[in-house]
Amino acid sequence: MARPSDTKARIQAVARELFVEQGVQNTSLRQISDRLGITKPALYYHFASRDELVRSIIQPLVEDMERFVATRESGEARELLEEYFDMIWRHRDITVMIVREMSTLGYLDLGQRMFDWRRRLITLLLGPDPTPARHIHATVAIGGMSDCSVEYAHLPLDEVKSAAVDAAAAALGL
Amino acid sequence: MARPSDTKARIQAVARELFVEQGVQNTSLRQISDRLGITKPALYYHFASRDELVRSIIQPLVEDMERFVATRESGEARELLEEYFDMIWRHRDITVMIVREMSTLGYLDLGQRMFDWRRRLITLLLGPDPTPARHIHATVAIGGMSDCSVEYAHLPLDEVKSAAVDAAAAALGL
DNA sequence: GTCTATATGATGATAGAC
DNA sequence: GTCTATCATCATATAGAC
The missing domain is CATH 1.10.10.60 (Homeodomain-like)
Structure with a gap:
């Protein structure tokens, strides 16, 4: 074949x-x-095993995420939101898969890593030691965008992205 | 015992x-x-079966959700956000469980139902036939709040709720 | 590189004694 | 209500022929 x-x-x-x-x-x-x-x-x-197959499929997302939170610097918040949205949009199917199955995939330490990515992203947006309230605002912004990349996965990117980023920026008070 | x-x-x-x-x-x-x-x-x-045990555990959430979207009327948006937050907070552990395992629990039609609940909630907030952009704003607001009820599940309700509702309201342009 | 055949273990579920 | 014993089914994984 x-x-x-x-x-x-x-x-x-x-x-x-x-x-x-x-x-x-x-x-x-x-x-x-x-x-x-x-x-x-x-x-x-x-x-070599079922696990190795699973890992090989998740790896691109892991690498992209790690690189994103490792290489960006604090700066223009809206630009960061847009770039982040582009990335979660690219990996939206695997993201859903992971979130849906976090416990099963616990052995890959993915739940902890995703939590850590989000924490570092919030640091990029708000600087170190934001108040709890601002931290929660940022979680609404970022979590809400993630939901959009799932719920409107079938729509064209541009239609979703601008509205999602606008809403996230508003949640952040920008 | x-x-x-x-x-x-x-x-x-x-x-x-x-x-x-x-x-x-x-x-x-x-x-x-x-x-x-x-x-x-x-x-x-x-x-009678494993399935019946699973169902019996999810049932309280299903009933609360159904009642919520069935009985509320369109009105003050912020009040609705607050009441909705109270409810997802109460059921936050089961909600995580369901979202994480939507495909596995597909036979219970839960994925579709949760999508439907959210759609009806957005209708309550925005009225019928909102523009796609406003629909996306509402998804950020509601999805972002859900994330908070998970990520800060260990904190006291009041600390989380007011900030989460504020951010959601801002995302909605309120 | 792909096959047949098989080892090994876990699962959901049932039958029937107590 | 709870037990022991057992079943059929399915899973991952391996051995060895071609």
């Missing part, structure tokens, strides 16, 4: 589809191999 | 704990019975 060396990528594509559709825990290797028209053990030629 | 007729309630309490901790799909009947110090089949005297 496809070039042999593409099989690994095809496995990831199908797994990603099924994980997003039905959840990670709820998807078996059998379902993946069936949809690809190969057998279960064939998967083990390309991935 | 406890009065015999309390066993059903004790099962629900322990199941609820484990579901919130680890997720529904990820919790086995064996774990529940172990923590209670009884055996697996004993559970089946009190609940």
Whole structure:
């Protein structure tokens, strides 16, 4: 069907589809191999374990997030909100998957890491040691934008982004 | 240990704990019975199936939500935001559990229902047929508040509520 | 690289004794 | 109401042929 060396990528594509559709825990290797028209053990030629397959699919989001909170500097808040929205929008399907399954994926330490990303993002927006009230305002802004990237996932980016960023900025008092 | 007729309630309490901790799909009947110090089949005297146990735990939230969106009328927006916050705060642990596991709990139609609740809430806030932009603003407001009820779940209600409602109101342009 | 066949273990659920 | 014993089913994973 496809070039042999593409099989690994095809496995990831199908797994990603099924994980997003039905959840990670709820998807078996059998379902993946069936949809690809190969057998279960064939998967083990390309991935050492189920976990390794899961990790390989989440990795791009993790890398993007880490890079984002590591490289940005405090500055124009609205610009930061917009860039952040672009990123969560790109990864919106995997984000939903992770949030939905945080406990199951707890072994990957993802719940803690996402919490940490958000904390650092708030520091970028508000500086260190914001008051609890301003921290909560920022959570409404950022959490609300995340919800938009999920709830309007099927709409064109520009339609959603400007309104979502406006609302987030207002929540922040900008 | 406890009065015999309390066993059903004790099962629900322990199941609820484990579901919130680890997720529904990820919790086995064996774990529940172990923590209670009884055996697996004993559970089946009190609940016809695993599903029935799960449903019995989610039911209070479903009833409260349905009642809320059914009985409120359009009116003062800030008051509505406050009452809504009180409710999601009360059910915050189960809400997390559901959102995290929407696909797994798809058979209960919960994903669709939660989406519907939010849609009706937005109608209450904005009236019928809001512009897409205002709809998105409302999603930031409501989604952002939900995030607060999760992220600050350990703080006292009043500290969180006033700041969260303020931010939501600002996102809505109030 | 992919197959058949199989090992091993957990799960939800039932039958029937006490 | 709770137990012991057991079933069918499904999962991840491995061994070894082609």
